[in-house]
Amino acid sequence: MAGPRTLYEKIWDDHVVHRRDDGTCLLYIDRHIIHEVTSAQAFDGLRAAGRKVRRPDLTLAVPDHNLPTTARVDAAGARLPIEDPESAAQLAALERNAPAFGIRYIDAVAPEQGIVHVVGPEQGFSLPGTTLVCGDSHTSAHGGLGALAFGIGTSEVEHVLATQTLQLKPSRTMEVRIDGGLGFGVTPKDIVLALIGRIGAGAGAGHVIEYTGEAARAMSIEGRLTVANMSIEAGARAGLFAPDEKTFAYVKGRPLAPRGIDWDEALAQWRTLSTDPGAAYHKRVAIAADAIAPTVSWGTSLDDVGAITGIVPDPDSFDESARRDTARKALAYMGLAPGMRLQDIAVEHIFIGSCTNSRIEDLRGAAAVLHGRRLAPGIKRALVVPGSGLVKRQAEQEGIDRIFIEAGFEWREPGCSMCLAMNPDKVPAGERCASTSNRNFMGRQGPGSRTHLMSPAMAAAAAVTGRLTDVRDLMGAQ
Amino acid sequence: MQPVDQIHGRAYPLGRDNIDTDIILPGRFLKTITRAGLGGVAFEVIRAEPGNALDDPAYAGAPILIAGENFGCGSSREHAVWAMMDMGIRAVVARGFSDIFAGNAFKNGLLTVVLDPDAVDHVLEQARAGAIDIQLGDQRVILPDGTSFAFAIDPFRKHCLLNGLDEIGLSLDLEDQIAAFERQMAENRKWLLVPA
Numbered sequence A: 001m002a003g004p005r006t007l008y009e010k011i012w013d014d015h016v017v018h019r020r021d022d023g024t025c026l027l028y029i030d031r032h033i034i035h036e037v038t039s040a041q042a043f044d045g046l047r048a049a050g051r052k053v054r055r056p057d058l059t060l061a062v063p064d065h066n067l068p069t070t071a072r073v074d075a076a077g078a079r080l081p082i083e084d085p086e087s088a089a090q091l092a093a094l095e096r097n098a099p100a101f102g103i104r105y106i107d108a109v110a111p112e113q114g115i116v117h118v119v120g121p122e123q124g125f126s127l128p129g130t131t132l133v134c135g136d137s138h139t140s141a142h143g144g145l146g147a148l149a150f151g152i153g154t155s156e157v158e159h160v161l162a163t164q165t166l167q168l169k170p171s172r173t174m175e176v177r178i179d180g181g182l183g184f185g186v187t188p189k190d191i192v193l194a195l196i197g198r199i200g201a202g203a204g205a206g207h208v209i210e211y212t213g214e215a216a217r218a219m220s221i222e223g224r225l226t227v228a229n230m231s232i233e234a235g236a237r238a239g240l241f242a243p244d245e246k247t248f249a250y251v252k253g254r255p256l257a258p259r260g261i262d263w264d265e266a267l268a269q270w271r272t273l274s275t276d277p278g279a280a281y282h283k284r285v286a287i288a289a290d291a292i293a294p295t296v297s298w299g300t301s302l303d304d305v306g307a308i309t310g311i312v313p314d315p316d317s318f319d320e321s322a323r324r325d326t327a328r329k330a331l332a333y334m335g336l337a338p339g340m341r342l343q344d345i346a347v348e349h350i351f352i353g354s355c356t357n358s359r360i361e362d363l364r365g366a367a368a369v370l371h372g373r374r375l376a377p378g379i380k381r382a383l384v385v386p387g388s389g390l391v392k393r394q395a396e397q398e399g400i401d402r403i404f405i406e407a408g409f410e411w412r413e414p415g416c417s418m419c420l421a422m423n424p425d426k427v428p429a430g431e432r433c434a435s436t437s438n439r440n441f442m443g444r445q446g447p448g449s450r451t452h453l454m455s456p457a458m459a460a461a462a463a464v465t466g467r468l469t470d471v472r473d474l475m476g477a478q
Numbered sequence B: 001m002q003p004v005d006q007i008h009g010r011a012y013p014l015g016r017d018n019i020d021t022d023i024i025l026p027g028r029f030l031k032t033i034t035r036a037g038l039g040g041v042a043f044e045v046i047r048a049e050p051g052n053a054l055d056d057p058a059y060a061g062a063p064i065l066i067a068g069e070n071f072g073c074g075s076s077r078e079h080a081v082w083a084m085m086d087m088g089i090r091a092v093v094a095r096g097f098s099d100i101f102a103g104n105a106f107k108n109g110l111l112t113v114v115l116d117p118d119a120v121d122h123v124l125e126q127a128r129a130g131a132i133d134i135q136l137g138d139q140r141v142i143l144p145d146g147t148s149f150a151f152a153i154d155p156f157r158k159h160c161l162l163n164g165l166d167e168i169g170l171s172l173d174l175e176d177q178i179a180a181f182e183r184q185m186a187e188n189r190k191w192l193l194v195p196a
């Protein structure tokens, strides 16, 4: 074996089935997750070609994007119909296709249903050292466990279903070292927002990121999933955290995780999964976690973020003319003026959810801020959408649901919800949302919607004051 | 995938540069569950123009479309290719294509032919006169007036198209190696199997 290798290179090498002269590899895929939006045409393609799903046992189907997050069964326990006919048809297609091809299917009313990127790790389907794909760009999330995980298009979904492989060329590698520790009131979401703001939304293009450093190691698994999830927003194909004892403890005992002697063998292999000393990355950056304050986005790309203590920047203050231009357009869309204090921006909607921030720690973080407080009068609607049915149930056992409900939030069923507004949860045009999701693109939360990205605790703080707020002012100050 | 060899028939003489994927198929149609059925809503902004070539009965069901520069620019949606295939289009002759569109077209067996600007102009004119013949084997576009133009194509892509090999078919050609990899996995990494 030639020289020291990075974690990415080790996982890649382990999965090469065949290498063509031009460097293209046929890469084996260990885990494939499908949902309703990008799978129907892939199944059609298989049927048209008379092909089967090669490894239904390595595939998991879960509906999430289109599902309404209101009650799914009536008082008698009967399934309620889905109003939007196109959403209903997409969901029905998955419900037909999964069993027809022998694929494990977690249905819309199963207790385990949730967002694909929450369900995979939670069920122990996503594992360290595996290659994992899904027809959704935020598949990078599973890299928080040390899986090489990335999003694919519909033709590739079909390719994986038929062959359990993909034809790919290796990516370049990028180390993001997060030094130091997280300050008071600062979460992994703040770190990744600040990171992307610093390096730029295109900095990771063509690369797979590996997160290293003291703060990365200190992060909980849920925090790592949040950071890895946002790798795609830095332009990277995937993001990786080297698996460690914390990872193994997280995975152990989950329903689809290895058991018994298999577990011991898995563990022995996972312990080899770290970048060798002296291995070279194509690119390296370092940030100091200590210097990061709670962070929010003010514009319409992940370039547009700042510390909550700051102001809306003046587009003229940017060096490049293209950047000045996009910043001006962003401010016009967002209805903001340069120089305004970020903490003076009033919001009407709160969304706590999405595959970035809808796990139990996220809900606990928000609930800690909301405890004993109420929505500010200016808030029209506040949604909390747990990432999965299991997260929801655990929160209910901990009494967290009461805190949200008493504060004035709607306690919803799991799904993608207001993250992309494919289901009925939308932000109306011209209105503003404090959101724990991952994209602040124009129209992402509904046509004309204005999104400010932040951590769950920060979204809770905005909920009680009615404006973007430094959560630290509310913490321990009750 | 169907093998592509000879494509013969009328050609929509569309011309124009920078036909983007939103023109081919607007975003609001992405909620569909099939590749089929998109043909009816394709090119709606062009179809709104009176007297447009796409609705001219002379070209009804034409298997070829002639365009200008940078055809298929914009988003990566594969739906654009599906919509054109659904209309019955099997080849596009243009001055140039966006990379992503050309890749998606190849994955779906839609032939993309690049010719010089002058040649494209002549093809456009001849498309109005009668049927066009595209021979992939000989790499030639043959026009009603008897003139013909040679075109270049990546040898690997040509091989795949002629033999109806999609990327999936090619990967399946490596079946023995995939199976061997899986045998090894079942032996050395049994933990990768999902418990029943």
Ligand code: SF4
Pocket: A064, A065, A115, A116, A117, A136, A138, A354, A355, A356, A415, A416, A419, A420, A437, A438
């Ligand atoms: S929550 Fe949002 S980002 Fe995550 S999978 Fe759903 S739509 Fe995509």
